[in-house]
Amino acid sequence: SLIGFGLNLISISWLVLEETGSELALGKIMAAATIPGVLLALFAGVIIDRMNRKWLMVILNIVRMVIIIVFLSTLLLNSFTMMSLFIMVFLMGTGNSLFWPTAQAFMQQLVEPDEYFNANALLSASYQTGSILGAGLGGLVVHYFGVNTALAINALTYLVSGILISLAPFSYQKRSGNTEKLLSALMKGFKFFQQNLGVLLLGLTTILADVAIWGALSIITITMSRDVYLAGSWGYGIMEGLYGIGALLSTILAGIGSTILGRHRFLLVCYFISAIMVWLSPGFFHIVLAAIAYLFMGLHNNSARICIRTTFMEQVPNQIMGRVQTILGVYTRIAVITSAIIAGWIVENYSVQVGMNFTSIHFLLAAAGIILVLLIPKYRSIIV
Template sequence: MIKILQNRTFLFFFLGNIISLIGFGFNMIAVSWLVLEKTGSEFTLGKVIAISTLPGLVISIFTGYIIDKFNRKFLLVYLDIIRAFIIIIFLIYLNFYQFNIKYLYPLVFFMGIFNSIFWSTAQAFAQEVVSKKDYFNANKLLSASYQIGSILGAGIGGIVVHIFNPFNALWINSFTYIVSAILIFIAPYIHQKKENLDNNFLKSNFKGIEYLFNKKKLLTLLTTTIMSDVAIWGALSVLTLSISIQVYDKGTWGYGLLDGFYGVGALFSVILVGFCTKYLSRRILLKICYLFSFIALFLSAKMASIFIASIFFLILGLCNNSARIIVRTILMENVKNNIMGRVQTFLGIYTRLLVVFSSLFCGYLIEKYNIEISVIFTCFHYFIAFSGVWLISYQTKKSFSFK
């Protein structure tokens, strides 16, 4: 795994991605706290998350075509600069006008657009700059960058918001995007023009959908296991802060603790999943991961202390991210790089639709009923993921890249 970091292109991209994701962690906790501090409404927080996700649905129509056609390195650099610019404009505006919750809506809307393109581009770029035999290790390192960013972003971001204010956290967020842009810019990279890419982007995007529908077992796996990502980006974006506030009365620092321990678990998964795949098949590992994710999340809201709950979030991060690494590797192994962006377009649209529903419905359940029902709803995401793996395992013992 360390050998891949000798690839200077991947190394600078890896470091830039970590810095960028630290900033994203600051952004998430700052925005979440602003919403709950000003409104006290989990449903409003769900709406803000939905607004940040919805633009990704529209832009996803173009995203795959853009990723497969243009220079991915410079695309990542431009996206970092644009995201920094959006946050800086927002903060400068607040120097002249008193903060109102409605000002957050355009911020999260535009950030949602460019976050959507950045993450899809990062996945395709990682696949492009490493050899096929290194896909598994590249996914582990890419996942590690997400988790290091999550740990530092949520942990330090929670402290900054608690001691200072959310706006300081957003200034730091904008700075991280600038640093990320510089690191990715200096990565050595020669762009190779993609061949046979139709100039009609709609027709070109349908090739990605057609490609997946011709691989029905892969399609089944991706559309069910992606529910674990929907849980993290959707329901848990609302639920984690609510658990900290309503169950344990710990506010932002409690959110930072839970999210940070999730990140620690996810970081350890990078080592654990490599060890486990030597002794267990992928399909068995996926079943174990989704089952334990279900149990850990369910128990996390029933503990006597937030510190005990954070251990269950660590287990959740360990299991959820182990599964994510395996599924991402299967995706890379079974989808050609010259069509990866368009395949991710379909998956991105599908995921964002579910994230919008997941975040809104979770916020609604917390506000109108109670947090226990919203926990069960979020656990159900992992039940669907488990069921998808079980269905494929039941159909055949040897399923595409399962070993």
């Protein structure tokens, strides 16, 4: 399903730019895909913590497959409109806003605490590698076969994912206390953050690195390939593909780097290198060099992501993980909407380089969050 997510991202992005030629319009489409997460995330956390997470993921895969098939039918019947696109991305955003935190909470439920780092490394690598390689593959599919073929493959990936998850060996045990009132259950996530302000500070700042990827860069990368390097969708595929390879290699670097430098120092190195790679990427004379910068960005950004996700697993009890994830998810989605729209406006009115300068600030703010946590003695132990 992560490969499907990446395929969907490039298909929709290319479709919008072909129809409108506007980066700001693309930013609005990305915002429409993110809004459901803002509206549903808090209640979604309660749902995730009460339901059988395995079968919830299966259902969400099938629902997303049906949505893609219906939208693809409108394209094949030549009845496409921008309104149908808005509806599709809104519905897909609803499914995604439930699926991702469910997967994170389900994984925590499956493994022992001493396995969190390795398990989270695999999950984070699959998340980044699958979605980014999906976007990279999608760029090549769109270039050679068109948007319709990419969307058809997208639908197939959700079907395969649903089947594979359904086959996973997992025995569901109903949690006690599932009759708890919705508001009371919801407040447990807020109470956790009230009692753990250091974890909240860490989350609010380091999440901005993810916002850079799913917000600003989701708009700028495709424009940079098209307008700066004149490489179209295949160039986008190369950059996203190498980012995905870097994310895959991060499963090795994260363990080595955090062991040698300590988790806190390694996080700072990762965020600073990611910021530099973003800043440099539009200024090369060939797209291959920009793609190599994306490889280093993927390597270090996802290494940091593995460390941060592991920290959250160590700090947050599993029985409220869904609520904690989705509370942060509301903030993340608002930030993604803001980042995407601002990036689209900057690129349309100024340049790709200015847009990348804006994107690099996301990583610098993530690094600033690490520094703040280190400077406050009672929070320092969270990441040291």
